[in-house]
Amino acid sequence: MINYPGGINKKHYQEKKRRIVSKNSAANRGMSLEDSINQSNEFYAEMDRALILKRPTPINVVKVDYSRGALIKEAYFEKQSTTDYNGIYKGKYIDFEAKSTHLKTSFPLNNITSHQIEHLKGVIRHGGIAFFIIEFEIQQQAFLIDAQYVITFINENKRKSIPYLDIVNNGIEIKKSYRPALLYLDAVDKMYFDKII
Amino acid sequence: MINYPGGINKKHYQEKKRRIVSKNSAANRGMSLEDSINQSNEFYAEMDRALILKRPTPINVVKVDYSRGALIKEAYFEKQSTTDYNGIYKGKYIDFEAKSTHLKTSFPLNNITSHQIEHLKGVIRHGGIAFFIIEFEIQQQAFLIDAQYVITFINENKRKSIPYLDIVNNGIEIKKSYRPALLYLDAVDKMYFDKII
Numbered sequence: 001m002i003n004y005p006g007g008i009n010k011k012h013y014q015e016k017k018r019r020i021v022s023k024n025s026a027a028n029r030g031m032s033l034e035d036s037i038n039q040s041n042e043f044y045a046e047m048d049r050a051l052i053l054k055r056p057t058p059i060n061v062v063k064v065d066y067s068r069g070a071l072i073k074e075a076y077f078e079k080q081s082t083t084d085y086n087g088i089y090k091g092k093y094i095d096f097e098a099k100s101t102h103l104k105t106s107f108p109l110n111n112i113t114s115h116q117i118e119h120l121k122g123v124i125r126h127g128g129i130a131f132f133i134i135e136f137e138i139q140q141q142a143f144l145i146d147a148q149y150v151i152t153f154i155n156e157n158k159r160k161s162i163p164y165l166d167i168v169n170n171g172i173e174i175k176k177s178y179r180p181a182l183l184y185l186d187a188v189d190k191m192y193f194d195k196i197i
Numbered sequence: 198m199i200n201y202p203g204g205i206n207k208k209h210y211q212e213k214k215r216r217i218v219s220k221n222s223a224a225n226r227g228m229s230l231e232d233s234i235n236q237s238n239e240f241y242a243e244m245d246r247a248l249i250l251k252r253p254t255p256i257n258v259v260k261v262d263y264s265r266g267a268l269i270k271e272a273y274f275e276k277q278s279t280t281d282y283n284g285i286y287k288g289k290y291i292d293f294e295a296k297s298t299h300l301k302t303s304f305p306l307n308n309i310t311s312h313q314i315e316h317l318k319g320v321i322r323h324g325g326i327a328f329f330i331i332e333f334e335i336q337q338q339a340f341l342i343d344a345q346y347v348i349t350f351i352n353e354n355k356r357k358s359i360p361y362l363d364i365v366n367n368g369i370e371i372k373k374s375y376r377p378a379l380l381y382l383d384a385v386d387k388m389y390f391d392k393i394i
Contacts, residue, residue, distance in 0.1 A: 048319070051325075053279060055253060056253045056254065057256075059269065059272070072271070072272040073271070075256070082250060086284075087283075088292075088320060088324065090324070091290075091325070093285040119248070122245070126285045126286070126288060127285065128288070
């Protein structure tokens with residue numbers, strides 16, 4: 001499914017896409033972060049290791065032509081009011097949001113909406129696992145970072161971005177391969193299941 | 198969000214809606230099963246009792262006009278390849294599908310796709326809670342029925358529908374109110390959390 005966040009025109013999108021592609025690692029050449037996660041989720045489902053899916057992009061349908069079998073003639077992409085991904089892994093509810101940045105030294109927090117933060121707080125309150133996958137395009141690195149870390153960072157800091165080094169030190173780098181493109185469940189294991197209590 | 202399943206034209210849909218409305222109980226007058234569940238989920242979220250959401254209807258976008266801020270000019274509704282609802286309740290992953298029938302004596306199994314059955318089997322394998330909410334429009338009754346019951350019924354029977362009385366005897370009737378329209382988490386409690394072991 002095509003997903004052009006509100007206000008971004010095609011040219012902008014294509015430029016962005018070309019830039020990402022040119023900087024991608026050999027392993028994931030040509031794959032956006034979203035494509036990498038979707039492919040990994042398919043792989044994990046085939047292996048029966050987890051059942052995690054992307055929520056479809058919400059679309060506001062304005063006009064439908066019923067004379068042609070419910071052809072949508074006018075509609076608009078809407079922003080996801082929650083996170084992009086959820087599902088079940090090792091009996092636990094999993095919920096996360098994935099974001100890329102082309103900045104080198106920090107991750108801008110305006111990439112995350114207040115709706116998403118509220119949603120992830122709710123997931124934590126109800127006993128689920130909540131995190132972000134943050135990709136630094138220049139470094140070609142993706143990290144898993146616990147949602148509670150991000151929530152606490154926002155509460156305790158005035159800065160509008162999380163430094164790259166904070167993410168390196170508090171997150172877990174996600175290894176890449178051909179299939180799955182991102183071995184993010186290994187990072188989930190390390191962060192939530194291998195903890196020494 | 199408007200959701201016209203493939204092939205149903207507007208007239209058909211409006212007739213169906215009128216019929217449902219005319220038969221609805223006083224408590225839920227004018228609300229479809231989907232509306233009732235969505236309103237109940239909003240209520241449960243406000244009460245912080247659970248975090249359960251409808252997956253957006255997937256839409257296949259064919260043509261987009263970028264000169265007008267990503268206006269979708271041609272698109273089609275797609276069938277959900279999984280279930281309509283999932284989320285977290287009491288620390289457990291919850292996943293379910295809701296279906297109405299206007300038949301009086303049985304629920305036709307062709308309302309459920311093989312994708313949905315495979316998805317719910319996966320949820321059960323991974324330790325989640327999986328069920329159906331089935332509404333009999335004529336009786337104005339909605340039932341929670343465990344997905345494993347439906348899966349076993351399909352495997353062990355040649356019939357193409359589950360008798361109403363089987364659902365009465367093996368499901369839990371969902372009480373109705375003004376808010377939430379369907380007290381379906383009380384039925385979840387009875388079915389999955391109050392069991393005497």
